[in-house]
Amino acid sequence: xxxxxxxxxxxxxxxxxWPLGRRRTEWARIAAVLALGVDLALALSLxxxxxxxxxxxxxxxxxxxxxxxxxRLGLDGLSLVLVLLTLLVGLLAVFASxxxxxxxxxxxxxxxxxxxxxxxxxxxxxxLVLFYFLWELMLVPMVFLIALWGxxxxxxxxxxxxxxxxxxGLLMLLAILGLxxxxxxxxxxxxxxxxxxxxVSLEPTLALWLMxxxxxxxxxxxxxxxxxxxxxxxxxxxxxxxxxxxxxxxLKTGAYGLLRFAIPLFPDASVRFAPVAMVLGAIxxxxxxxxxxxxxxxxxxxxxxxxxxxxxxxLGIYAWTSFSLTGTVLQMVAHxxxxxxxxxxxxxLYERTHTRDLERxxxxxxxxxxxxxxxxxxxxASLGLPGLGNFVAxxxxxxxxxxxxxxxxxxxxxxxVAATLYSLRFFQRAFHGPAAEAxxxxxxxxxxxxxxxxxxxxxxxxxxxxxxxxxxxPALDVLLRTAGGTP
Amino acid sequence: xxxxxxxxxxxLGITAASALAVMxxxxxxxxxxxxxxxxAAEALSVLGLAAALGSQLAVAGAxxxxxxxxxxxxxxxxxxxxxxxASALAVxxxxxxxxxxxDEPWEEIYALLLLxxxxxxxxxxxxxxxxxxxxxxxxxxxxxxxxxxxxxxxxEALEAAxxxxxxxxAASAFLLFxxxxxxxxxxxxxxxxxxxxLSAGTPAxxxxxxxxxLAFVLVGIGFKLxxxxxxxxxxxxxxxxxAPITAFVATVSKGxxxxxxxxxxxAAGAVAxxxxxxxxxxxxxxxxxxxxxxxxxxxxLQRDVKRLLAYSSIAxxxxxxxxxxxxxELGPRAAVFYLIAYAVTILLAFGVVTILSRAEQxxxxxxxxxxxxxxxxxxxxxxxxxxxxxxxxxxxxxxxAKLYLLLAALDGSRFGxxxxxxxxxxxxxxxxxxxxxxxxATPEPETAASEPVGASGGVALAGLGAVLIWIGVxxxxxLRILGIWLGG
Numbered sequence: 001x002x003x004x005x006x007x008x009x010x011x012x013x014x015x016x017x018w019p020l021g022r023r024r025t026e027w028a029r030i031a032a033v034l035a036l037g038v039d040l041a042l043a044l045s046l047x048x049x050x051x052x053x054x055x056x057x058x059x060x061x062x063x064x065x066x067x068x069x070x071x072r073l074g075l076d077g078l079s080l081v082l083v084l085l086t087l088l089v090g091l092l093a094v095f096a097s098x099x100x101x102x103x104x105x106x107x108x109x110x111x112x113x114x115x116x117x118x119x120x121x122x123x124x125x126x127x128l129v130l131f132y133f134l135w136e137l138m139l140v141p142m143v144f145l146i147a148l149w150g151x152x153x154x155x156x157x158x159x160x161x162x163x164x165x166x167x168x169g170l171l172m173l174l175a176i177l178g179l180x181x182x183x184x185x186x187x188x189x190x191x192x193x194x195x196x197x198x199x200v201s202l203e204p205t206l207a208l209w210l211m212x213x214x215x216x217x218x219x220x221x222x223x224x225x226x227x228x229x230x231x232x233x234x235x236x237x238x239x240x241x242x243x244x245x246x247x248x249x250x251l252k253t254g255a256y257g258l259l260r261f262a263i264p265l266f267p268d269a270s271v272r273f274a275p276v277a278m279v280l281g282a283i284x285x286x287x288x289x290x291x292x293x294x295x296x297x298x299x300x301x302x303x304x305x306x307x308x309x310x311x312x313x314x315l316g317i318y319a320w321t322s323f324s325l326t327g328t329v330l331q332m333v334a335h336x337x338x339x340x341x342x343x344x345x346x347x348x349l350y351e352r353t354h355t356r357d358l359e360r361x362x363x364x365x366x367x368x369x370x371x372x373x374x375x376x377x378x379x380x381a382s383l384g385l386p387g388l389g390n391f392v393a394x395x396x397x398x399x400x401x402x403x404x405x406x407x408x409x410x411x412x413x414x415x416x417v418a419a420t421l422y423s424l425r426f427f428q429r430a431f432h433g434p435a436a437e438a439x440x441x442x443x444x445x446x447x448x449x450x451x452x453x454x455x456x457x458x459x460x461x462x463x464x465x466x467x468x469x470x471x472x473x474p475a476l477d478v479l480l481r482t483a484g485g486t487p
Numbered sequence: 488x489x490x491x492x493x494x495x496x497x498x499l500g501i502t503a504a505s506a507l508a509v510m511x512x513x514x515x516x517x518x519x520x521x522x523x524x525x526x527a528a529e530a531l532s533v534l535g536l537a538a539a540l541g542s543q544l545a546v547a548g549a550x551x552x553x554x555x556x557x558x559x560x561x562x563x564x565x566x567x568x569x570x571x572x573a574s575a576l577a578v579x580x581x582x583x584x585x586x587x588x589x590d591e592p593w594e595e596i597y598a599l600l601l602l603x604x605x606x607x608x609x610x611x612x613x614x615x616x617x618x619x620x621x622x623x624x625x626x627x628x629x630x631x632x633x634x635x636x637x638x639x640x641x642x643e644a645l646e647a648a649x650x651x652x653x654x655x656x657a658a659s660a661f662l663l664f665x666x667x668x669x670x671x672x673x674x675x676x677x678x679x680x681x682x683x684x685l686s687a688g689t690p691a692x693x694x695x696x697x698x699x700x701l702a703f704v705l706v707g708i709g710f711k712l713x714x715x716x717x718x719x720x721x722x723x724x725x726x727x728x729x730a731p732i733t734a735f736v737a738t739v740s741k742g743x744x745x746x747x748x749x750x751x752x753x754a755a756g757a758v759a760x761x762x763x764x765x766x767x768x769x770x771x772x773x774x775x776x777x778x779x780x781x782x783x784x785x786x787x788l789q790r791d792v793k794r795l796l797a798y799s800s801i802a803x804x805x806x807x808x809x810x811x812x813x814x815x816e817l818g819p820r821a822a823v824f825y826l827i828a829y830a831v832t833i834l835l836a837f838g839v840v841t842i843l844s845r846a847e848q849x850x851x852x853x854x855x856x857x858x859x860x861x862x863x864x865x866x867x868x869x870x871x872x873x874x875x876x877x878x879x880x881x882x883x884x885x886x887x888a889k890l891y892l893l894l895a896a897l898d899g900s901r902f903g904x905x906x907x908x909x910x911x912x913x914x915x916x917x918x919x920x921x922x923x924x925x926x927x928a929t930p931e932p933e934t935a936a937s938e939p940v941g942a943s944g945g946v947a948l949a950g951l952g953a954v955l956i957w958i959g960v961x962x963x964x965x966l967r968i969l970g971i972w973l974g975g
Contacts, residue, residue: 067894159924178897180894181898
C-alpha cells in the first residue's frame with residue numbers, strides 16, 4: 001500500500017496546490033512542499049533489509065485482467081535510491097522556484113507534482129503496460145512546465161521534446177505489446193508482469209528488434225548522441241525547476257529503463273548490442289564535453305555536460321559488471337545533484353542579471369562572493385574532483401568497463417580532461433576578471449539552503465558512498481544474475 | 488415472428504416515433520418561431536432517445552435473432568446500436584444551448600436528427616444489402632437537410648450542404664449500382680449467403696461484374712466513413728455544418744456504417760478458403776493506410792479547429808480499419824472499443840466547439856481558442872482531455888483504445904499497417920499539441936463573447952468527460968462487456 005501512496009501523495013498534492021494557488025500563491029508552494037515532504041518520509045520508512053529477489057516492498061492489484069495487465073509495483077534498492085533522489089530534487093525544485101515563478105503558481109506546482117508522480121511511478125512499475133502508462137504520464141506536465149514558464153523559445157522546445165519522447169515511446173509500446181504477445185503465444189495466457197516476461201524465450205531476430213524498441217525510448221531520454229538534440233533546447237528553455245527535473249530525474253528514467261527492462265528482458269540481444277552502445281556512450285562523453293566547451297549560453301553549457309555525463313552511464317550499463325553498475329547508479333545520483341545545483345545557480349544568475357550569456361557575465365566573484373564559491377564547488381563536482389560523488393562514480397564506471405572493452409573506455413576517460421576544460425572555462429568566464437560594476441544581491445538564505453543540501457549530499461557520496469552501495473547492491477546482484485553478466 | 492420479436496425492434500420504433508412526434512410539434516407551431524414548441528421538441532427528443540437507449544440496453548443480452556431477412560439483432564447491433572443512440576443523445580443535449588440561441592425555428596432539426604439516428608440504428612443491425620441501402624439513405628437524406636438547417640450560418644452551410652448532396656448522391660448511386668451488379672452475378676442480397684456464394688466460385692464470365700459490384704459497394708461505404716480517397720467532402724462539411732450537426736456526422740453516421748463493415752469483414756473472413764477474402768482485405772488495407780497518412784498530413788496544415796478535427800477523423804477511421812483487418816479474437820473487439828472511445832472523444836471535442844459557437848460566428852479558427860485555459864478553465868480542460876485522447880495520451884480513453892488496437896494489429900500480424908499507424912500517430916501529435924498550446928497561450932485582452940454552457944450541455948460534457956477518464960483509467964469493465972457481447 002505504501003508504494004501506491006508514494007505515487008498518489010504527489011498527485012493529490014498537485015490537485016490541492018492548483019486551487020490553493022488561486023487564493024494565495026504561498027499556499028500552493030506549501031502544499032507542494034508538504035506533499036513531497038510526506039512522500040519523502042514515506043520513502044525513508046521503506047528502508048530496510050531486502051526480501052527475496054531484492055524487493056523491499058511489492059504491491060499487486062488487477063487492472064485489466066482480461067489482458068493480464070495489473071497495477072504491479074515493486075521497490076528494491078535501486079528504485080529506492082532513485083525515489084529518494086526524485087523527492088529530494090523535487091523538494092529543492094519547489095524551493096528553487098520560490099521567487100522565480102510568479103504567474104499561475106498553482107498550476108505550476110500542479111504540473112511539478114504530477115511530473116514527479118509520473119517519475120516515481122516509472123521507478124516503481126513492475127508491469128510493462130503500467131510502466132508505459134506512467135512513462136507517458138510524466139510527459140504532458142513536463143511539456144506544460146516548459147511551454148508555460150520557459151524562456152524565449154519555449155514553445156519550440158516544448159513541442160520538440162514532446163515529439164521526440166512520444167515518437168520513441170510509441171516504438172517502446174510496440175515492443176512491449178510484441179513481448180506480451182510472444183508470452184501469450186508461448187504460455188497461452190496474457191501477462192504483462194515483469195516477472196513473467198523475464199523468462200520468455202524469443203527468436204534472436206525478434207528479440208533484437210524488441211530490444212531496439214525499448215532502447216529507442218530510453219536512448220532519447222538518456223540521451224544517446226544522435227537522439228539528443230531535444231535536450232539542449234528543452235533544458236535551456238525550461239524554468240529552473242523544469243531544468244532541474246529534466247536533468248536530475250527525467251534523464252535517469254532512461255538509464256533506469258535500460259537497467260531494469262531493456263537488458264534483463266533481452267539479455268542475449270543486449271550482449272550483441274553492447275559494443276555499439278558502449279561506443280555510443282564513449283562518443284557521447286566526448287561529444288557532449290566538446291560542445292559544452294563551445295557554448296555561450298550558460299544553461300546550454302550545463303545541458304551539454306549532461307550529455308557527456310550520461311555517456312558514462314551508458315558505458316557503465318552496457319559493460320554490465322558489478323563495478324560499472326554500481327558506478328552508474330552513483331553517477332545517476334551525483335549527476336542529478338551536481339547538475340541540478342548548476343541549474344539552480346544558472347536560474348539565480350538569470351533572475352539577477354537577466355542573461356544567460358557567458359559573454360556578458362564577467363567578474364561576478366567579488367560582487368556575489370557566496371555565489372562564486374558555490375559555482376566553484378559545483379563546477380569542481382562536475383569535472384570529477386576526488387572527494388565528491390561524481391569522481392567515485394566515474395572512476396567505478398571506468399574500472400568496470402575497462403575489463404570488458406578497453407578502447408571505448410579509454411576514449412571515455414579522455415572526457416574527464418574535457419570536463420576540466422569546460423567547467424573551469426565556465427567559472428573563469430563568469431566569475432573571474434575585472435570586478436563587475438553591477439549591484440547584485442548575493443545568494444539568499446533559501447538558495448543557500450538548497451545549494452547547501454546538494455553540496456553536503458555530494459560530499460557524502462564522495463567521501464563515504466558505502467551506505468548507498470549497500471542499499472543498491474542486492475538489487476544490482478539480482479539484475480546481474482538475471483541477465484548473466486560478469487560479476 | 489415470435490412474441491419476443493417486437494422487443495428487439497423497440498429502440499428503432501421509439502426513435503422513429505419520437506421523430507414523428509417532433510414533426511407534429513413543429514406542425515402545431517405554425518410559421519413563426521416559438522420558444523415553447525422548440526423546447527417541447529427538445530424534451531421529446533431527449534426523452535425519446537433516452538427511452539430508446541434504455542430499451543436497447545434492456546434487450547442487449549438476448550440471443551441473436553433474425554427479424555425479417557433484412558435485420559439481425561446480435562452482439563454487434565447491441566453495442567453499436569447503443570453507441571449510436573448514446574451519441575445521438577449527447578448531440579441533442581449539447582445542441583440545446585446552441586439551438587436556443589437561434590432566432591429561427593429549430594424543431595425540424597430535432598426531427599431530422601431523430602430520423603438520421605433511426606437510419607443509423609437500422610444500419611447497425613442490417614446484414615442484407617437492402618437493409619444497408621435503406622439505412623444509409625434514411626441517414627443521408629436527413630443529413631442533407633441537417634447540414635443546411637441553420638440559415639443564419641449563411642453561404643458556408645449552403646455550400647457544404649450542396650457539396651454533400653452532390654457527392655453523397657453520387658456515392659449512393661455507386662452503392663445501388665454495386666448492389667444491383669452483385670445481385671445480377673450472385674443472385675442473393677443476404678450478406679452470409681453472398682459471401683458463401685462468392686467463395687464457392689463465381690460463374691465463369693461474371694467475375695468482372697462481381698468485382699465491380701463489390702468495389703461499388705465499398706465506394707458507398709468508404710464515402711460515409713470518409714476514407715481516403717472518398718474523403719473530399721469531409722473538411723468542408725465539418726466546417727460548414729452547424730457545430731452540433733458536425734458532431735452528429737462525426738459519430739452517429741459513422742457508427743452504423745462501421746457495424747455493417749464489421750459484418751462484411753467477419754463474413755469475408757469466415758469463408759472456407761481465406762484467399763477468397765484476400766482481395767477485400769487488400770483493398771481495405773490500402774484505404775486504411777491512405778486514410779491514416781493523408782488525414783494526418785493534411786491536418787498538419789489546418790488553422791480551423793473543425794477542419795482539423797475533420798482530417799483527424801479521417802485518420803482515426805483509418806486506425807479503426809486496421810483493427811477490423813486484424814481479425815482474430817481481438818480485432819473486432821478492438822475496432823468496436825476504438826469506435827466507442829473515438830465517439831466519446833470527438834463528441835467531447837465538438838461539444839466544446841458547440842458551446843463556444845454562435846450560429847453566425849462559430850468558434851472555428853484556432854485564434855478563438857487562444858488563452859481559453861485562463862478564460863474558461865473547465866471548458867478548456869475538457870477540450871484538452873479530448874485532444875489528448877485523440878492523440879492517445881494516458882488517462883484518456885484514446886490511450887487504452889490505441890493500446891488495444893495495436894495489440895490486435897500485432898496479433899493479426901498487420902505489421903505494415905502498424906508501421907503506418909505509428910508514423911500517423913507521431914504526425915498527429917504535432918497538430919493536437921498545437922491546439923493545446925493555443926489554449927495555454929496568454930489570452931488576448933479582447934476576447935470572444937463568452938457563451939453560457941447551459942444545463943443540458945453541462946450535463947452532457949460532464950458525462951462525456953467522466954466516461955473518457957473512466958475508460959482511460961479503468962477499462963476492464965468495458966472490455967468485459969465487449970467480450971460478452973461480441974463473444975469469442
